[in-house]
Amino acid sequence: MGDRVELGHLVYTVFETRWASQLGDGPTARVPQHQFFLVRMNVGNTGTARALVPNMTLEDDHGNSFPEVREGDSVPEWLGFLRPVTTLQAAAGNAVFDVPPAHYKLRLTDEDSQRGALVDIPLSFREDAPDLPAPASEQR
Secondary structure (H helix, E strand, C coil): CCCEEEECCEEEEEEEEEEECCECCHHHCECCCCEEEEEEEEEEECCCCCEEECCCEEEECCCCEEEECCCCCCCCCECCCCEEECCCCEEEEEEEEEECCCCEEEEEECCCCCCEEEEEECCCCCCCCCCCCCCCCCCC
């Protein structure tokens, strides 16, 4: 993560990830089958024509593949599912997956889905949650 990945005219940079047990609040909150996994990234286009950023997948250590979630309701700064990027422009935001917590690699492809690369995503459990006070120590 953090390195530039150049595939064709697309340049990807994955910045950070976080887990979420739900998206949104109250009765309209979205609840995942497993856990929502948000991958914050930037995708630039160095070409001379508009390009569509292909959809991404996560691959676990057992060879299982998980596609992106198609709907972005309540996803903060959602990258979108159809992502046109014009010449010398960039798209930035979160791609979202519904996956069990595990170690993953993010599969990225060029604008024609001909060339690909894997970005190692370290397993961490950062979730935007309020800070809770530490439990009081037991006194005897």
